[in-house]
Amino acid sequence: MKLTNLINFALIFASITLVPGIAGAQTANTNSSETIAVNSNNLSINSTSANYLQPFNLVTFAYQGGLQQHGIPSGGALVLKTLNRNILAKDLVKAAVNADKLPSQVLNDQNYLNAVNLELNVLPDYAAAD
Numbered sequence: 001m002k003l004t005n006l007i008n009f010a011l012i013f014a015s016i017t018l019v020p021g022i023a024g025a026q027t028a029n030t031n032s033s034e035t036i037a038v039n040s041n042n043l044s045i046n047s048t049s050a051n052y053l054q055p056f057n058l059v060t061f062a063y064q065g066g067l068q069q070h071g072i073p074s075g076g077a078l079v080l081k082t083l084n085r086n087i088l089a090k091d092l093v094k095a096a097v098n099a100d101k102l103p104s105q106v107l108n109d110q111n112y113l114n115a116v117n118l119e120l121n122v123l124p125d126y127a128a129a130d
Contacts, residue, residue: 070095
């Protein structure tokens with residue numbers, strides 16, 4: 001059962017992080033015989049593809065205690081509060097912004113918040129497999 005949950009978690013994570021980049025990939029022709037993949041996604045300021053903590057890494061960071069000084073519990077306490085809906089994605093993102101781990105505009109990025117919410121939803125399964 002734990003292995004199944006871990007596999008499901010990995011599939012969800014892979015689909016969230018990899019599909020947007022794969023879908024936007026195109027090939028570009030060069031003067032040589034090589035083909036180069038070009039990502040044609042136009043990234044907005046609020047894109048989850050920006051260079052900051054990905055949702056999985058944010059939840060993992062919180063789970064490991066990285067946001068305790070900003071009011072987010074670690075380990076089992078985080079799992080319990082997530083299950084009871086006492087901690088939501090927005091709470092985690094606010095704490096990360098306060099810890100200078102994320103830029104403040106991420107608070108308005110609904111795609112990022114949704115991805116963090118997905119990670120929080122599978123956190124109990126992930127923690128049980130730990």
